[in-house]
Amino acid sequence: MIVELDAIRGVSLDTIYDSPEGKLIQTCIQCGTCSGTCPYGEYMEYPPRRIIKLLQHGLVDKVFDTDSMLKCVNCYACMMKCPREIHLTEVLLQLVKEQTVIKLPVVPPELQKALENNYRYGNPMGESGRKRANWVQTSSVPIRILSQNPEPVDVLWFVESYPAFHPRGQDTCRAIAKILNALGVDFAILGNEEKSAGECGLLSWESGLAEALVDYNMAIFSKYKFNRIITSDPHALDAFNFRYRMYGFKGSITHIVPFIIENIDKLKPMLHKTLGYSVTYHDSCCLGRHNGYYDEPRALLKAIPGIKLIEMVHNRINTLCCGGGGGGMWLDTYFKSQNMERLSDRRIKEAIDTGADVLAVACPYEIPRFEDALKVAGYDKKMVVRDIMELVSEAMED
């Protein structure tokens, strides 16, 4: 389903009809599935179906005068459900988004700051790039940093900004390091040389900034020899799998969950602690809907002794976005000012309704988003949010 990259390279709104994607757009039957499945569709003056209609009539400029695309959280729901298989999230909506942000009278300051921070510091939170690898000192197992030891390595672990800097993300990192070490994986990280991969918001809003980060990280990759890249951030996975390939990236990239599943037979005997949790799993949009990893996270959770998996009402392809994608991570205040319910608040209610003790996630944005949503719902003492890797690591304890 992921679009042929050659087909969209260099395509703009003016030239889209000359591309195969444009031909596909012309086949739209205006069924409205896209707008109906969009989690924020009801708040958009121009939801996806109307955008296509306007494009067909040469009136797409109208959309730029509204904040409709500011409300798109890149959740891939419209695209994955389109009966004509139009690559809405990947192509058309990206192009409309960039024009929207150019025409906006005021870019919401939180988003503006995140973009600037990425430009200046290589991470959205504005932390010093020289502190990116500081978390390594708190790891219980040794972690090799390539700039200090540039020997060829089998697996390059692309840590990404949220895991590297956010205290809860660092919890996940320590768990991953422990698991990789136990599995005997030959791995290393880029440390302070790494910068944000550039997905999530950046690709949609600032293609120039995204390109600068792509160029930077590609240059760093070329310094070292490794066989494959893993990451715990599905957004980075998407960036490498999709945008980086347009710029000639040829490496192999895997999310940490399917990577661990490859080694599940080796891992299982190490999971000796029975956890006794009832767990519900939130499918991340990028990992699940866009990359099709629905079974792997569940298989990994089921491999942990004593875990009972309960599904939420919306799961797998119907998963409900946490609202952090497409720059949504930095638009919480804006959404609130438009009287829109934050999607994490909407989703947490479904998680609470399962009666589970643990909400398991596989994306670094989701931990802070859902922990916050639990507080808003007044449910933070009854349910905890854990990355799957944290649960695996806990099961490895004696």
Added chain:
Amino acid sequence: MNNSILILIEHLKDAIADISFEMLGIGRKIADSFNGSLHAVVLGKDINKFLPELGIADSIFVADDEKLEMASPETIADIIKSIIEIKGISITILGGTNTAAGVGPILSSKLKLPYLNFCKNIRVEGDNIIVTNQLFGGKILSDVKLDGMKGIISVNPGSFPSDAGKASKVVPVVEIDLSQIKIKNYFKKYIEPEAGDVDITKENVLVSVGRGIENADNLSLAEDLIGVLGGAISASRPVIDQGWLPLSRQVGKSGMTVKPKLYFALGISGAPEHVEGMKDSDCIVAINKDPAAPIFNVAHYGVCGDLLEIVPSLTEKLKAKKG
């Protein structure tokens, strides 16, 4: 006029801005230590009313003209340049404000004089003037010696006491000759921003409440504390989400970044998203029931206990102390 100092007086809406008195105060001190003279320059419309307040200067240069009200940096720079050239001024001091921000660089490039920005302190050491200025947003302080005692200094507001610059005395007034000054841009009208809520980024004291406050009625505990301490109330996101306080009071990643002198975190756990917005406060006092709350990692003073008991008694104690 050897070793003379010139101060650009700033005024807005019929009042002299405090920064002007700060500059006059330090200017007087420096001028006296060199047996030099201190001069002020006032531009704008109907400015004669300001002159009696500027008695600390030895003379005042004035240009009373409608077109000089809120003049553009180019115009101000041209006028100051003419004064410096005719009167042989050695040091010009400007305010590090929006009003004067553009003047210094223009003047510096036109007169080939050094320009020192973000100045926090000026002192005299022997025959030299040493200027301390902030670099990298205040992370680094640098001491700079002004070569040949000539230059332009722009001072950060709040760096010097303004009282030291206040004196009412009648001093000589010199009219500035505007015949050579070309005024390309001039001010037309002053538009006030719409009156909004309190700007929490400008408060010296913030009493911030989190979910530990339990309900909207308990906000009065924080208000009472503010009644004694001054400042304003702010909050973490859950409180704003409940609608107990408006969005303009939110501190954190999705709200405001604040740096008050004193920040109270009442019942705020200290999620990274909140800490991002307040960690640079000068003094952080946290009150929280949970001894493991991450807010204690950034707090300078922490009290582990129930804020509903502690805050009222703290307010009482402070009240008693204040008499």
